[in-house]
Amino acid sequence: MIREIHIFKEGKTLFEDVIVPNRDLDTSSVMMLVSSSAKKLQEWKIDSMEIERYRYVYMNSHDTQFIMTMDRQASLQKVSEAMMTMVSKFMTAFESVLETDEWKSTDFSPFGPGFRAVVSRIPVKVCLAGHGGTGKTTLLELATLPSKGPPQDYVPTFFGDKALLKADFDPYIFSMFDLGGQDRFVQEWGKIIRSGSMVVLVTDSTQENIDWTKRVAYPVLKAELPYARAIAIANKQDMPGALSPEEVGKRLGVPGYGMQANQADFRERWLRLLKDLAFEEIDSIVVGEIVE
Ligand SMILES: Nc1nc2c(ncn2[C@@H]2O[C@H](COP(=O)(O)OP(=O)(O)OP(=O)(O)O)[C@@H](O)[C@H]2O)c(=O)[nH]1
Ligand SMILES: [Mg+2]
Structure with missing residues (x-):
């Protein structure tokens, strides 16, 4: 089960959607930690880390960090595939604005339904x-x-x-x-x-x-x-x-x-x-x- 998505660039939040909040951990500290690891990843490489009963799956593309929070127990393979799909949808919509400074003034909220559709695909x-x-x-x-x-x-x-x-x-x-x-x-x-x-x-x-x-x-x-x-x-x-x-x-x-x-x-x-x-x-x- 995918619980949250956070997308960062240069320390700024471009988009986030929290479906089931994590009441056990301090999300902003966790995001700081995970996004610093994500920044070091090669383009399109996926990695993950576990904390307690959560798993953070992350990716780096166009110097933008994508982090999905999932239940630790759920299938990592399915979520990795979902991550690919999601990032490619995001890039289809926003690749050009990410390549210039235009991203700083772009509203990324129209990505919401696209993200939720990806979530729905994993029972x-x-x-x-x-x-x-x-x-x-x-x-x-x-x-x-x-x-x-x-x-x-x-x-x-x-x-x-x-x-x-x-x-x-x-x-x-x-x-x-x-x-x-x-x-x-x-x-x-x-x-x-x-x-x-x-x-x-x-x-x-x-x-x-x-x-x-x-x-x-x-x-x-x-x-x-x-x-x-x-x-x-x-x-x-x-x-x-x-x-x-x-x-x-x-x-x-x-x-x-x-x-x-x-x-x-x-x-x-x-x-x-x-x-x-x-x-x-x-x-x-x-x-x-x-x-x-
Ligand atoms: N009186 C009563 N009977 C119930 C209730 N719930 C289920 N039953 C009956 O109890 C029996 C349970 O059957 P199943 O649901 O097939 O049992 P199961 O847990 O799937 O069993 P296994 O497949 O062998 O693991 C059926 O005859 C149901 O109609 C209830 O709340 N009250
Ligand atoms: Mg039965």
Whole structure:
């Protein structure tokens, strides 16, 4: 997921667009550091550096520094390609003004939609993780197949499945990865979840399931996606004896949100949670920081 773009020339900001602000780091100090490295790069060469859960991908062209902030976990290759596309769009529009002093008085804001279009081309990877039968496929279909209505029968997912989700998440679109939760498939998760930006832990709100999640799912997620951000879904809130979302969250060490995935009228809530997770507007936790 691309979060920000900053474009500098001679220490001046030509253009910036912050889609999801970074609340952990002092952005202007980071930009000073990264742009000084970018200045030393050869024309069209791309490099990157990581700080905490962020990765800064940068490029230098026409003595202009381009810096994209992304989730550290997301695919570096895809973002590097996006960087190429973006810089070439920028040059198509502004190359001539960059070659003279004209850039000093140019308004670069018309570049905004072009940049956002590049962002939209890389789907944000969301991983639905949890034991068999907790409701991952139900959640996937609740989001992606609204006219069908969520499935009422349990058909175990073999290995894993995925679907694109376009909703009110502009400029992002999501690629939802639904993992097979039967024990025999968990060892395969590593292959499927690589470069995921977000993890949704799905539980059926029972103690037994919470124990399984910590014992079996945590080691895989912590090994593969330490920098992804996570929330827990306390699903099946209609079942007698279901633990409250707060309790599920507390026992898992991951902020918990209640759900009834097999009910079509929970779709709005589910989409809202996904959006708020992406834009970092609800409590979530970085996977590597989960305390058991
Ligand atoms: N009572 C109740 N049942 C639910 C709820 N959400 C899902 N279910 C049912 O629970 C079962 C879960 O099925 P799936 O969503 O396929 O489970 P899964 O997590 O994808 O399982 P695997 O693919 O094996 O990992 C289905 O029968 C759903 O209809 C809920 O909130 N309440
Ligand atoms: Mg499934």
